[in-house]
Amino acid sequence: AQSVSQHNHHVILSEAASLELGCNYSYGGTVNLFWYVQYPGQHLQLLLKYFSGDPLVKGIKGFEAEFIKSKFSFNLRKPSVQWSDTAEYFCAVSPSGTYKYIFGTGTRLKVLA
Amino acid sequence: NAGVTQTPKFQVLKTGQSMTLQCAQDMNHEYMSWYRQDPGMGLRLIHYSVGAGITDQGEVPNGYNVSRSTTEDFPLRLLSAAPSQTSVYFCASTPLRGGRSTEAFFGQGTRLTVV
Numbered sequence: 001a002q003s004v005s006q007h008n009h010h011v012i013l014s015e016a017a018s019l020e021l022g023c024n025y026s027y028g029g030t031v032n033l034f035w036y037v038q039y040p041g042q043h044l045q046l047l048l049k050y051f052s053g054d055p056l057v058k059g060i061k062g063f064e065a066e067f068i069k070s071k072f073s074f075n076l077r078k079p080s081v082q083w084s085d086t087a088e089y090f091c092a093v094s095p096s097g098t099y100k101y102i103f104g105t106g107t108r109l110k111v112l113a
Numbered sequence: 114n115a116g117v118t119q120t121p122k123f124q125v126l127k128t129g130q131s132m133t134l135q136c137a138q139d140m141n142h143e144y145m146s147w148y149r150q151d152p153g154m155g156l157r158l159i160h161y162s163v164g165a166g167i168t169d170q171g172e173v174p175n176g177y178n179v180s181r182s183t184t185e186d187f188p189l190r191l192l193s194a195a196p197s198q199t200s201v202y203f204c205a206s207t208p209l210r211g212g213r214s215t216e217a218f219f220g221q222g223t224r225l226t227v228v
Contacts, residue, residue: 099146100171105153
């Protein structure tokens with residue numbers, strides 16, 4: 001069955017620390033990949049997406065992610081987090097040719113000021 | 114441009130009651146979907162639609178009905194609410210580019226409690 005794994009459920013960092021959130025998926029075909037962020041009490045917003053081309057994609061607010069096809073991974077990174085990055089982060093996969101999204105269970109990030 | 118609008122934002126139901134969660138989008142997107150978000154489980158797909166008159170089941174469809182009479186609206190109906198349906202519900206719409214999905218746009222969510 002298709003699935004998305006986010007191994008870090010809760011992450012606590014101090015401001016200016018570097019961030020890397022893991023995302024692995026199980027699907028043998030071509031996929032579109034996404035990272036969404038949900039700030040407290042708000043809806044999901046797109047951080048970045050990968051469809052094809054350069055496997056290193058840059059998103060909003062200084063976030064970036066790298067698609068490593070051989071590892072079925074799409075990890076999210078940020079060199080220096082801010083208190084305002086406190087949120088829940090979801091990785092999502094959409095197999096090409098379908099319109100469905102498969103979401104990971106989310107990672108709650110807390111950044112200490 | 115309002116995007117995806119969900120109503121109500123909060124709702125408390127008694128077990129056995131029925132209700133409809135409304136979702137409307139003004140972006141002329143073909144694909145619309147409903148998810149429920151539960152702690153530690155991420156978002157799970159309930160139902161989806163690829164256009165007016167076409168709906169299909171997602172991962173967790175039991176206890177929910179949908180219809181899509183227009184491109185803009187995609188209501189989710191709970192026929193007989195159960196405590197297990199206590200959750201946060203998100204509606205999303207997605208434009209289809211050449212038949213391929215792109216990014217989904219989410220509504221603000223409806224927090225539903227069934228007592």
